[in-house]
Amino acid sequence: MITFLFILHGLFAVALLGAVTHQALSVWWPVRAGNANFMARFRAVKAANYVNAIIVLFLITFLLGSIVYPAYRIGARVFMENLRMSATVGAFEMKEHLITFSLGLLPAYWYFWREPLRPEHAMTRKMMTLLLAIFIWSAFLVGHVLNNIRGV
Amino acid sequence: MGLSRAFPAFSAAFCVIYLSSMYFHPNLTLFTYSPRLGQWFAGVPDLGRGAPGMYWYSWLVTGLIAGLAAGAVALALPENLRNKVWSGWTWVVPVVLTVILAYIERTWFGFK
Numbered sequence: 722m723i724t725f726l727f728i729l730h731g732l733f734a735v736a737l738l739g740a741v742t743h744q745a746l747s748v749w750w751p752v753r754a755g756n757a758n759f760m761a762r763f764r765a766v767k768a769a770n771y772v773n774a775i776i777v778l779f780l781i782t783f784l785l786g787s788i789v790y791p792a793y794r795i796g797a798r799v800f801m802e803n804l805r806m807s808a809t810v811g812a813f814e815m816k817e818h819l820i821t822f823s824l825g826l827l828p829a830y831w832y833f834w835r836e837p838l839r840p841e842h843a844m845t846r847k848m849m850t851l852l853l854a855i856f857i858w859s860a861f862l863v864g865h866v867l868n869n870i871r872g873v
Numbered sequence: 874m875g876l877s878r879a880f881p882a883f884s885a886a887f888c889v890i891y892l893s894s895m896y897f898h899p900n901l902t903l904f905t906y907s908p909r910l911g912q913w914f915a916g917v918p919d920l921g922r923g924a925p926g927m928y929w930y931s932w933l934v935t936g937l938i939a940g941l942a943a944g945a946v947a948l949a950l951p952e953n954l955r956n957k958v959w960s961g962w963t964w965v966v967p968v969v970l971t972v973i974l975a976y977i978e979r980t981w982f983g984f985k
Contacts, residue, residue, distance in 0.1 A: 791908030794927055811981020818974050822967050825887030825936060828880035829963040848964035
C-alpha cells in the first residue's frame with residue numbers, strides 16, 4: 722500500500738511540476754507576438770488559469786507525502802544515517818521545510834492571483850510563483866535522488 | 874473579499890512560526906508521532922533507543938494555529954491600516970526564512 726501511495730505521490734508531483742513550470746515561465750518570460758516555436762507555446766498560457774490546479778495538485782501531493790513520510794523515517798532515512806550520508810539526509814530535511822513553507826504560502830498565493838488581477842500586486846504574484854516553482858522543483862529533485870538511493 | 878483578506882497574514886505567520894517551532898524544538902512541539910510504534914503522544918516523550926519521534930506534524934499544527942491567529946488580527950485591523958502593509962512581505966518573509974533555514978541546516982552539509 723505504501724508503495725502504491727508513494728508512486729501516486731510521484732505522479733501528482735510530476736503533474737504539479739508541469740503546472741507550476743508553465744505558470745512561472747508564462748509570467749517571467751512572456752511570449753512576444755510572432756513566436757511560434759515549442760518554448761513559446763509552452764509559455765503562451767494564461768497564468769491565472771493554473772492557480773486552482775496548482776493548489777489542488779499541491780495539496781494532494783502534500784497529503785500523499787505526509788502519509789508515506791513515516792515509512793521514509795524508519796526505512797530509507799535510517800539506512801542513509803547508517804551509511805553516514807549526512808548531506809543526503811540534510812537535503813531531505815530542507816525539502817521537508819521548503820515544502821511546508823509552500824503549503825503556508827498557498828492562501829496568499831491564491832489571494833494575489835484571484836481575478837480580477839490587481840496591477841499593484843503584479844510583482845508579488847511573480848515572486849510568489851517563482852518561489853513556489855523553486856521550492857517544488859527542489860523538492861522533486863531531492864525526492865527523486867533519495868528514492869534512487871533508497872526507496873520507501 | 875471577506876475572509877480572504879486574512880490570507881497574506883496567515884501565510885507569513887504560518888511560515889515564521891513553523892520555522893520557529895522547528896528551531897526551538899521541543900519548546901513549541903505539541904505532540905509526537907512514533908512511526909515505529911504507530912502511535913501519537915502528547916508533548917515530546919522519551920521513546921527509547923531506536924524509536925525515532927516525528928515532530929513535523931506538530932510543527933505544522935503550531936504553524937496553522939499561529940496563522941489563524943495572525944489572520945484574525947489582520948481581519949480586526951481597520952481597512953486603511955491593512956492597505957498600508959506592503960504585499961511584498963508575503964514573498965520577502967519566505968525568502969528570508971529560507972536563508973535562515975539554510976543556516977540552521979548547514980551542519981548536515983559539513984559546515985560548522
